[in-house]
Amino acid sequence: xxxxxxxxxxxxxxxxxxxxxxxxxxxxxxxxxxxxxxxxxxxxxxxxxxxxxxxxxxxxxxxxxxxxxxxxxxxxxxxxxxxxxxxxxxxxxxxxxxxxxxxxxxxxxxxxxxxxxxxxxxxxxxxxxxxxxxxxxxxxxxxxxxxxxxxxxxxxxxxxxxxxxxxxxxxxxxxxxxxxxxxxxxxxxxxxxx
Amino acid sequence: xxxxxxxxxxxxxxxxxxxxxxxxxxxxxxxxxxxxxxxxxxxxxxxxxxxxxxxxxxxxxxxxxxxxxxxxxxxxxxxxxxxxxxxxxxxxxxxxxxxxxxxxxxxxxxxxxxxxxxxxxxxxxxxxxxxxxxxxxxxxxxxxxxxxxxxxxxxxxxxxxxxxxxxxxxxxxxxxxxxxxxxxxxxxxxxxx
Numbered sequence: 001x002x003x004x005x006x007x008x009x010x011x012x013x014x015x016x017x018x019x020x021x022x023x024x025x026x027x028x029x030x031x032x033x034x035x036x037x038x039x040x041x042x043x044x045x046x047x048x049x050x051x052x053x054x055x056x057x058x059x060x061x062x063x064x065x066x067x068x069x070x071x072x073x074x075x076x077x078x079x080x081x082x083x084x085x086x087x088x089x090x091x092x093x094x095x096x097x098x099x100x101x102x103x104x105x106x107x108x109x110x111x112x113x114x115x116x117x118x119x120x121x122x123x124x125x126x127x128x129x130x131x132x133x134x135x136x137x138x139x140x141x142x143x144x145x146x147x148x149x150x151x152x153x154x155x156x157x158x159x160x161x162x163x164x165x166x167x168x169x170x171x172x173x174x175x176x177x178x179x180x181x182x183x184x185x186x187x188x189x190x191x192x193x194x
Numbered sequence: 195x196x197x198x199x200x201x202x203x204x205x206x207x208x209x210x211x212x213x214x215x216x217x218x219x220x221x222x223x224x225x226x227x228x229x230x231x232x233x234x235x236x237x238x239x240x241x242x243x244x245x246x247x248x249x250x251x252x253x254x255x256x257x258x259x260x261x262x263x264x265x266x267x268x269x270x271x272x273x274x275x276x277x278x279x280x281x282x283x284x285x286x287x288x289x290x291x292x293x294x295x296x297x298x299x300x301x302x303x304x305x306x307x308x309x310x311x312x313x314x315x316x317x318x319x320x321x322x323x324x325x326x327x328x329x330x331x332x333x334x335x336x337x338x339x340x341x342x343x344x345x346x347x348x349x350x351x352x353x354x355x356x357x358x359x360x361x362x363x364x365x366x367x368x369x370x371x372x373x374x375x376x377x378x379x380x381x382x383x384x385x386x387x
Contacts, residue, residue: 038269038339044203045210068204068272093214097203170269 001027001107005055008079009107012053015130016123029113035059035100041082042098048087050108054080057104058165060173061096070097072176074142077165082106085135101169151180152188159194198275198283200361202339205368209332212371213325216242219378220321227317228309231384236305238381239317241374242324243305248370249327251351252363256334259348259360263341270339273361282356286369288376300352328371335364 001009006027010016018026032055035041041059042048058077061084062070073096076082087094088111117124145154158178159167166174175185219227219238227238236244275283285295343360350356350363358366 037267040203040206040336043210044207045214064201064204064207068199068201070203093210097207 001030001032005032005107008055009053011079012081013124013127015127016121018121018123022121026117029117030107030109033106033108035104035106037100037103039100039104040097041100041104041106042084042087042094042096044095044097045093047091048084048094048098050083050110051085051088051114052076052082052106052108054078054082055105055107057100057102057106058169059098059100059104060169060177061098062173062176063096070173070176072173074177075101075162075166075169075173077163081131101173102165146179151178151184152192154178154180155185155188155192156194198280198365200273200275200365202270202335202361202364205335205361205364206332208368208372209328209335212368212375213328213332215375215378216321216324220318222382224312224314224317226382226385228312229381229385230309231381235381236377237309238378239309239312239320240305240307241378241381242320243307244299244303245371245374246320246323246327247303247305248351249331249367252367253327253330255348255363256330256360259346260334260337260341263338263343263346263360265340266342270341270343273343273359275362275365276359279356279358279362279366282350283362283366283369286366286373288369288373291376291379293373293376303351331364331367334360338364 009027009030016026030053033050033052035057041052044064054076056078058075059082060070060072061074061076062072065071082098084094084096084098086092087096091111118128145157149157155178158174171185171189172182175182178185180188219242222238230237230240285297288294338360341360347357347359348363350358350366
């Protein structure tokens with residue numbers, strides 16, 4: 001594993017207190033996976049086998065609506081965790097797709113290895129508690145935004161907080177995430193300062 | 195008539211759902227898989243065998259066609275199914291878990307198997323073949339996401355009276371699978387009575 005990749009990993013698992021030997025073991029559980037643009041990392045109807053940390057690239061998670069259109073639920077990008085977490089935890093087939101929107105490089109850990117970590121080290125358990133708390137707060141905050149803000153307010157709020165690498169993905173994904181038509185997104189992009 | 199828009203993601207999702215339900219058949223006792231509700235109907239294993247036979251034509255065609263399709267860098271555009279092809283596809287698609295039109299199977303697609311001599315090993319081989327063949331279908335759908343699928347048409351397994359572009363053929367095959375998945379549920383319900 002490259003040093004800079006391990007730095008990102010340590011940044012994600014910010015609270016770990018492990019010895020050098022344990023650190024080597026921890027590193028050995030992760031493998032690097034590469035995805036081309038538009039590759040499906042996880043398909044709806046299949047079980048998520050890995051938890052990922054993004055080293056490079058942008059990915060979208062989405063479901064399909066009745067018309068077969070992609071409804072984007074979220075993105076992952078450099079430094080952020082990635083995967084279909086509900087399927088990873090439950091072991092049930094996912095209803096969600098995870099697709100690489102840009103060529104992507106990710107670190108992956110399997111479910112059995114991650115369970116071993118949680119079982120054997122309380123600091124992983126604490127990390128897991130913190131992680132799923134953050135996921136829950138993030139989803140609640142997004143739900144509030146979707147239900148209470150106007151399209152323009154949602155656009156501004158998103159653009160102010162999203163990293164630059166997200167701003168260059170196809171507009172239709174951003175529009176879908178913000179629950180607006182691509183035409184509306186395009187108009188806001190041309191006319192709104194954030 | 196409403197448009198039928200075909201997307202590879204929708205097809206992959208439905209194919210995975212079918213795979214999950216066929217995988218569960220491995221847990222059933224052999225006697226349930228072999229049992230016919232009446233002498234004129236198929237057992238579960240015969241249905242799977244029929245599906246395996248039905249894919250043969252498409253396996254060959256996909257192997258021929260895929261290398262000849264040009265690659266695309268951008269995401270595939272939505273594919274609108276043509277009217278006649280839509281009619282043929284909708285004839286296969288079950289509605290609310292009911293097979294609409296029951297139809298006679300062409301002789302060459304009929305499963306021929308001596309059920310009395312089928313043991314666990316043979317039953318597993320039939321199911322393994324199913325996964326190998328329809329795994330190929332899934333692989334083809336995934337590959338087609340990066341290809342221009344609007345250039346090559348080919349004759350379906352029932353002849354040139356129906357020709358398909360790749361997405362139409364995928365949809366036809368998946369609806370055919372869904373139809374027979376419903377049939378398998380019906381057989382199992384009858385057998386369990």
